[in-house]
Amino acid sequence: MSKNGPIALVYHTLFVTFMLAPILVVCFVAFTPEGYLSFPTDRWSLRWFYAIGRYPEFISAFWRSLWLGALSSAIAVAFSVPAALAIGRHRFRGRDAMTALFMSPLMIPHVVLGIAFLRFFTELGLGGTFVGLVLAHIVIVLPFALRLTLASAVGLDRSIEHAAISLGASDGTVLRRITLPLVLPGLVSGWALAFINSFDEVTMTVFIAAPGTETLPVRMFLYIQDNIDPLVTSVSAVVIAVTVAALIVLDRAYGLERLLVGRSVDGR
Amino acid sequence: MKSTPYLLSLPALLLFGAIVVIPLVMTVLLSFHDWGQYKGIEPVFILKNWHEVFTDSYFLEMFGRTFRIAFFVTLFAALLGAPEAYILNRMKSPWRGLFLLVILGPLLISVVARTLGWALLFGGNSGLINKALTSMGLISAPLPFMFTETGVIVALTHVLMPYMVLAVWAALQRLDPQVENAAVALGAGPFTVLRRIVLPQVMPGILSGAIIVFALAASAFATPAIIGGRRLKVASTLAYDEFLNTLNWPLGAAVAVLLLVALVAIVVGASRLVERRYAQVFG
Numbered sequence: 074m075s076k077n078g079p080i081a082l083v084y085h086t087l088f089v090t091f092m093l094a095p096i097l098v099v100c101f102v103a104f105t106p107e108g109y110l111s112f113p114t115d116r117w118s119l120r121w122f123y124a125i126g127r128y129p130e131f132i133s134a135f136w137r138s139l140w141l142g143a144l145s146s147a148i149a150v151a152f153s154v155p156a157a158l159a160i161g162r163h164r165f166r167g168r169d170a171m172t173a174l175f176m177s178p179l180m181i182p183h184v185v186l187g188i189a190f191l192r193f194f195t196e197l198g199l200g201g202t203f204v205g206l207v208l209a210h211i212v213i214v215l216p217f218a219l220r221l222t223l224a225s226a227v228g229l230d231r232s233i234e235h236a237a238i239s240l241g242a243s244d245g246t247v248l249r250r251i252t253l254p255l256v257l258p259g260l261v262s263g264w265a266l267a268f269i270n271s272f273d274e275v276t277m278t279v280f281i282a283a284p285g286t287e288t289l290p291v292r293m294f295l296y297i298q299d300n301i302d303p304l305v306t307s308v309s310a311v312v313i314a315v316t317v318a319a320l321i322v323l324d325r326a327y328g329l330e331r332l333l334v335g336r337s338v339d340g341r
Numbered sequence: 342m343k344s345t346p347y348l349l350s351l352p353a354l355l356l357f358g359a360i361v362v363i364p365l366v367m368t369v370l371l372s373f374h375d376w377g378q379y380k381g382i383e384p385v386f387i388l389k390n391w392h393e394v395f396t397d398s399y400f401l402e403m404f405g406r407t408f409r410i411a412f413f414v415t416l417f418a419a420l421l422g423a424p425e426a427y428i429l430n431r432m433k434s435p436w437r438g439l440f441l442l443v444i445l446g447p448l449l450i451s452v453v454a455r456t457l458g459w460a461l462l463f464g465g466n467s468g469l470i471n472k473a474l475t476s477m478g479l480i481s482a483p484l485p486f487m488f489t490e491t492g493v494i495v496a497l498t499h500v501l502m503p504y505m506v507l508a509v510w511a512a513l514q515r516l517d518p519q520v521e522n523a524a525v526a527l528g529a530g531p532f533t534v535l536r537r538i539v540l541p542q543v544m545p546g547i548l549s550g551a552i553i554v555f556a557l558a559a560s561a562f563a564t565p566a567i568i569g570g571r572r573l574k575v576a577s578t579l580a581y582d583e584f585l586n587t588l589n590w591p592l593g594a595a596v597a598v599l600l601l602v603a604l605v606a607i608v609v610g611a612s613r614l615v616e617r618r619y620a621q622v623f624g
Binding site for chain 2: 076077081082084085088089091092093094095096097098099102152153155156158159160163165168171174175177178180181182183184185186188189190191192193196208209211212215269270272273275276279280290293294297298301305306309312313316317319320324329330333
């Protein structure tokens with residue numbers, strides 16, 4: 074592999090600066106002591122992190138987002154596993170159409186989904202409820218859960234199951250003792266990717282969340298619409314820290330590139 | 342058993358039928374309903390909203406802006422992201438993985454937090470970017486970024502860049518380095534190798550990245566809402582306004598359905614073209 078020249082490295086440095094600048098500036102401003110936006114500064118304080126405690130709507134939105142992400146991702150995985158086994162291991166009529174349907178939330182603009190859910194849930198009397206949020210989030214994170222469970226279902230070695238059957242295991246035992254443990258890594262990383270996507274979703278959720286059921290990104294969005302002050306930067310810094318932590322864990326456990334591209338950096 | 346795959350996928354099929362297909366059909370129907378300030382939504386079948394969307398120049402301007410922004414975001418993402426993916430691919434092992442994480446990681450960080458970062462960098466006339474550009478002597482007067490299309494394009498390019506790098510990166514992984522080596526051995530200069538060997542082979546990756554970036558840029562909401570403000574409307578922020586401020590749901594539904602139909606047409610059409618163009622190469 075040939076090396077990058079100096080021009081390439083300068084370009085690379087500028088590119089990485091471009092990608093990181095807005096994220097770093099949020100984190101820096103979060104540590105400023107003034108009551109207004111002041112950057113650059115040479116004094117640092119945790120004042121705005123303590124200030125989050127005085128805004129219960131941010132705290133409750135944070136916990137709501139956490140529960141919503143955990144719950145909807147778990148349910149999405151539960152729906153994905155049988156569907157992934159069907160799509161990954163059988164050839165049947167309507168298979169491609171079905172896959173396209175399950176992946177469609179990636180293609181449909183989230184504004185359109187938000188509008189559709191708002192209308193639908195209002196008719197059902199679920200408008201602005203947590204149940205409505207969970208149902209909507211199951212749909213939008215299911216493609217992520219399905220993609221990773223599908224990848225592990227396809228890569229499954231069928232001969233292990235055949236061996237278990239020939240040794241006298243029943244269908245239930247094979248599923249419980251062989252199949253599920255083998256797809257478990259895909260299942261866990263599918264859940265994690267689904268969780269991150271649910272935790273960050275704002276466009277669709279802003280339509281269906283009511284004042285009592287706002288998620289953290291929705292709360293932050295509505296707050297920024299009114300005014301931008303250091304408080305919202307410290308909330309954002311916390312969100313960034315949580316995501317980066319999850320990202321590092323995910324990268325170590327599964328490989329970020331495999332997660333996003335479907336292949337690992339060095340070989341298979 | 343023949344019915345096994347159907348039984349296995351039945352729960353997910355029922356779920357999607359109930360809470361994806363039905364709501365979408367309802368939204369299409371909603372766009373044909375009537376609405377009045379005092380009477381609310383009337384479930385009749387009229388073309389009023391569609392007529393308004395297609396004839397009122399306000400909507401034409403707004404859709405024009407939406408797709409203009411999406412076009413420039415796609416262009417800049419391709420021009421800046423493809424070379425970076427190539428440089429990244431030539432890096433050595435620890436750096437490669439590290440910088441891939443740094444560049445793709447932002448994809449998973451809240452879009453509200455990333456856009457807030459741009460709002461801080463732009464920040465009116467005293468924003469950091471203008472200070473930097475002025476001190477470098479590149480500009481004499483501060484450039485307006487907040488509440489302008491330029492600002493929305495810069496911020497959206499940043500938000501969607503990882504998708505482009507990802508698509509080009511995936512295409513680069515399929516490249517056989519022996520072909521490059523063969524070209525060099527036959528006397529080709531580095532520029533010729535790039536233009537005649539690498540670029541034609543990663544073009545499908547660039548194009549598929551462009552399709553994803555275009556679709557996401559045209560339907561982006563949080564970034565144009567925060568950077569563009571209340572006056573610089575795009576399709577999704579206008580639909581939001583109709584639904585949650587004006588409360589004219591049928592008109593908002595018409596805007597959203599039109600956005601969906603236009604995007605599906607563009608994405609499907611472009612994918613077909615790309616597949617046909619490169620069928621010979623990768624068939």
